[in-house]
Amino acid sequence: MGNKTKVAIIDDEKLAQDIVANYLKAHEDIEIIAKCSNGFEGIKIINEQKPDIVFLDIQMPKINGFEMLELLDETPVIIFSTAFDQYALKAFEVNATDYLLKPYSQERFNEALSKAIIQLKNKDKYNKNIQSLISHLDEKPEYLDRVVVKDKQKISIIPIDDIKYLEAQDDYVMLNTSHGKLLKQKTMKYFERHLNPKDFVRIHRSYIVKSDFIKQIELFEKESYRAILKDESKLPISKTGYDKLKNFFNQ
Structure with a gap:
């Protein structure tokens, strides 16, 4: 046996x-x-x-x-x-x-x-x-409708609509959601490819933000901008990210 x-x-x-x-x-x-x-x-x-x-x-x-x-x-x-x-x-x-x-x-x-x-x-x-x-x-060309995350022994299913923004964390990505923060072992490139560009914008090499969670964009330093989110978080915007935001909101 x-x-x-x-x-x-x-x-x-x-x-x-x-x-x-x-x-x-x-x-x-x-x-x-x-x-x-x-x-x-x-x-x-x-x-x-x-x-x-x-x-x-x-x-x-x-x-x-x-x-x-x-x-x-x-x-x-x-x-x-x-x-x-x-x-x-x-x-x-x-x-x-x-x-x-x-x-x-x-x-x-x-x-x-x-x-x-x-x-x-x-x-x-x-x-x-x-x-x-x-x-x-x-590499499959489709947009996510949820993300499954394991945190110790707990498994969470996060609807994409619950994600406010994503932040690069070494080999992980921190998902900032309506219910807290969770780490997912994926790359920012993966999420940029699989999040619908009608809803999310990569504003910086370290940040992808849900567009309707952006409260305002403000000049931070000379020729530098940052995004003020609805929860009052302040995220840096790169030059490329600023161009993406302009194109996004001018659509």
């Missing part, structure tokens, strides 16, 4: 969980240690029970499979499952990460499982593939 490969199944559809469990009956060296139907439970199971392999659905409510990746203490070998998503499929193929496109056969399932077992023996290489996958997915 102790030598069996430990598996967890995370999918919001019970039928999908049952299909994976049924296909695993053909593999006596596999032990299912947990099943769950949402990302919050999934993170807890992975961090506490440490399965070797996880069958992970991408499209789930609350937290999707990709958002989960960034919140794990340690990443197991993951076999993703998804309905058709062209961008995700390309990302998997580029980064040598296996996936199951629903619906799938026992034969295709066995193939993915065999590959995952091989990857277990070379976790360093696999972890690099996962990081590469996350980087690839960060």
Whole structure:
């Protein structure tokens, strides 16, 4: 029993969980240690029970499979499952990460499982593939409607509308929200790409501000400006940022 490969199944559809469990009956060296139907439970199971392999659905409510990746203490070998998503499929193929496109056969399932077992023996290489996958997915051309942040053991889902401004903090970005401050391990470049430019403006290399949270712009020193926000915060504006603000408000 102790030598069996430990598996967890995370999918919001019970039928999908049952299909994976049924296909695993053909593999006596596999032990299912947990099943769950949402990302919050999934993170807890992975961090506490440490399965070797996880069958992970991408499209789930609350937290999707990709958002989960960034919140794990340690990443197991993951076999993703998804309905058709062209961008995700390309990302998997580029980064040598296996996936199951629903619906799938026992034969295709066995193939993915065999590959995952091989990857277990070379976790360093696999972890690099996962990081590469996350980087690839960060390039997806779409605007965010929320940000998922883990602060110690607490997971927060921040609607984009709640963000007042963002501040660069070394390898992190500080999200200043209606309910306080939270750190997210992303870059300013990432947020500049994924925040709708109709709502957010990068006013400085260290600051991105929600446009309707700007109260006024004032001359600070000779040819220098700063933004006064509705909470009375004062943020520096670079020359490039000032040009962006002029263009933004003249639209």
